[in-house]
Amino acid sequence: MTATHSTRMLILGSGPAGLSAAIYGARAGLAPIVVQGMQPGGQLTITTDVENYPGFKDVIQGPWLMEQMQAQAEHVGAQMMYDQIVDVDLSQRPFRLTGDGGIVYLADTLVICTGAQAKWLGVEGEEHLAGKGVSACATCDGFFYRGKKVVVIGGGNTAVEEALYLTNHSHDVTLIHRRDTLRAEKILQERLHAHPNIKVLWNKAVDKFVGGGTPEGLVGIDLIDTVTGEKSHEPTDGGFVAIGHHPATELFTGKLPMDEGYLLVEKGTSRTSIPGVFAAGDVTDKIYRQAVTAAGMGCMAALDVEKFLAEADFEAMAAE
């Protein structure tokens, strides 16, 4: 027989958003269940140094921070499930979700914190040098390149914002784009072009991230001109890939409204279009994408859950 778990608060995802929601939910006496998903701990478990999460004077490690958050959530009463949801039915109450081993979760409220994954180029050297010069987050890692030469790859808002941000640390920033026009907003483009410390390389695709030195780190990027096919090499200390993100929302396609795959929530809240279903963190945020903002949104979601449960008339909703 397959197990069934009933809960007042089911949380999907165990990054900073999910675990913050769990901490607040547990302390409110809601005994939340956290379904941890494919990557327990989320994106921070694949980063190393974290220097911008408030509360720590010294650099901390991403995986350690997530272990602490999980331990804190468990300590106050959240239950962790090492499971992956494969089916969601939001048309009945309680909501019914099924894990990949067949476990059924019946939930009065659902908080979706499934996060997003940075898109990578998939070229040689990228994976090997990730964390050793190659990064997908300038806000997280830019600080480590003070006074060094950096490049940003991409042509959207994120790439241009990251290039501008990196000028706070570096006097030598290069944006590399595969075409000859950017898709970023005009105002950002104007700022980019007006900045004396940013140059743009047009029509260039990355062929390879090149490592060197001891300990090994990124030393340059091999490029191919997308128009002429000509090869070139750009020396650099840091390579920031900014070609977009994949929010993990496949489970909710056709069930909840989205914008470019990101779950839509009512402004200033974590409420989705279905009462009792909430979203927090990168799954609903294509702009800030920080651990601390995700944690803040997780807290908001737990407070929204509490309010919803206090006011909800489940009998009336079931009869709808």
Ligand code: NDP
């Ligand atoms: P986008 O999808 O807007 O842009 C991705 C960029 O990466 C494009 O220029 C694209 O090139 C390039 N790219 C994609 N794949 C590759 C590849 N394999 N090789 C080389 N280049 C590649 O992603 P963003 O993260 O910039 O933005 C996502 C959404 O978030 C957008 O709606 C954006 O407006 C929004 N956003 C808003 C912000 C704000 O309002 N402040 C800040 C950040 C994001 P090409 O142009 O040729 O397709």
